[in-house]
Amino acid sequence: MFKKILHVLATCLLSACVTSPTGRSQLVFMPDAQINQMGLQAFDNLKKQKPISTSSKYNQLANCIAGAITQETGGNWEIVVFEDASPNAFALPGNKIGVHTGMLTLVDNQDQLAAVIGHEIGHVLARHSNERASQEFAVSQGMGIIQAVSAPQTALGQTALGMLGLGAQYGILMPYSRTHESEADMIGVDLMAKAGFDPRQSINLWQKMEQASQGRQPLEFMSTHPSHATRIQDLEKHMPQAMGLFQQAQSQGKQPHCN
Template identity: 45%
Template sequence: MVFMKVSFKAALAATLVVMVGCSSSPTGRKQFAVLPDSQMDTMGVESFAEMKKETPASPNATLRKHVQCVADTLIAVLPNKYRNQEWEVVLFDDEQVNAFALPGYKVGVYTGLLKVAENQSQLAAVVGHELAHVIARHGNERVSTQFATSQALALGYQLSGEDSPEKIVIFQALGIGVQVGIILPFSRTHESEADLLGLEYMAKAGFDPRESVQLWRNMSTWTNSKTPELLSTHPSHSTRIDDLEDNMSPNLATYNALVAQNKQAKCY
């Protein structure tokens, strides 16, 4: 039993050592992303193609133009590598309150989101958040982390001796521990990082960053998740609002400077 525990800890520790410092996100956070970005792009393009087959685009030309304008205005302030790509933006005719961006420069917005994002700036808060996931390579990081932790568990299992009911129970518990202790915190970190990067993008693009807070107040009335934050892939609405407000001042100054020059976003 001691050998099993030591073997697992050694394998997991080796994985975590590799996970520290392989690359950095736009905020300077150390991250672990081992897949080639070209492979992630291919996966994103293929996934988006399947989504377009399964869900029709909205027939509402006015709404499509609005969403495209918001996305284009945000894309125009992204780092060069991303600003100069040919992004595809689709408004899907679906009532779910959601949006996403995928590697391969694909953006999807669902019509249901427009019932919660009540103006251009609130929509920009969501789209900016989703663009940030791509720019920060969160998809690559999630896939890489899940692969590394699963391999560590598999190695520990193989080195721990013969199968037994006790061994199976222990490794099931370890699997839950990895999920709660590594995978979920990484996901919550990604969400918080995307919130703050999205806040920066929307302010630079001339959208009112204060509307990001109102968006999450709107969200809190539409969704009523009772999942504890510890076991959730997303921070709570209140945590997100607090983080946005804590980082509001410099972004509001950026926005106000654009307003003074009459350069605010105009996607009405």
């Protein structure tokens, strides 16, 4: 019976393997329509709960930059500027983008904000929400199977399950989350470059974020985000490709003026 359950689960997981925009293999088996609906509902809730900025300057800047980038991706996107002093931004399935006023006051220019928005759009294009939901489902089901066939009432069984829980948290879910962040960086910097924004400003952005964190960022192993140093190093390695896209965009007359 146990082998049959594992066979069914393995078949399900193998059939759900897809490829991300960067060529990485992904485990994605949740219905996209369901994930998108969750994103739409969450965004509607946020708009009811959080104050929305009425600043024409902030709204024009955010929409101008997002509009230039989403021309490269297609689809209809909604962007909302929230009154929140924390330097943050996010994107949700269903093509929804939120930018905090704290992020707008942190960046120095349109290109740095383009790096932020491109990064968030990258999460959506790579279906990271679906992948995370699929991973968590697979881990919870895997733990359920082990609980069913082991002896959880014994001290040894309890110890084994505790170790499995720690392994599932730090060995599977959190590293994947760092992978998502790094992948969104690469997708985002290419998107901003294709739209005519200077990708070199993405490095300046993360240098500013490092300064803003003032050493409060947790150790990389225990964090769902790469360290700022790792992020900057990876972007520097990727920059020749991004600069090629930027130069091509410039030659095509793509020169956004959102400031």
